[in-house]
Amino acid sequence: MEPVVDLVVVLETNNRIQLAMAKGLLEDAGIPFFASGQIATLVQDVDAFLHKWIQLQVPRSREVEARELLELLQTEEGSKDTQP
Numbered sequence: 001m002e003p004v005v006d007l008v009v010v011l012e013t014n015n016r017i018q019l020a021m022a023k024g025l026l027e028d029a030g031i032p033f034f035a036s037g038q039i040a041t042l043v044q045d046v047d048a049f050l051h052k053w054i055q056l057q058v059p060r061s062r063e064v065e066a067r068e069l070l071e072l073l074q075t076e077e078g079s080k081d082t083q084p
Contacts, residue, residue: 011055
């Protein structure tokens, strides 16, 4: 019997750039993740203009660490928006 992993959502986005950056941060930190809804982004015939929402989920045991990393990502994006 395989162990059950309790996953929690740490990011929900429809921004592909933000998703790629978040995945990179989690990978670099060695935090395993699951991208829920990502398969829907591969189906282009449904609606090319529809921005599909993706949820990044991590094990509950790594939630705090993941949220801290992703908070840095959110902070960096916010500072770019406020620069002249």
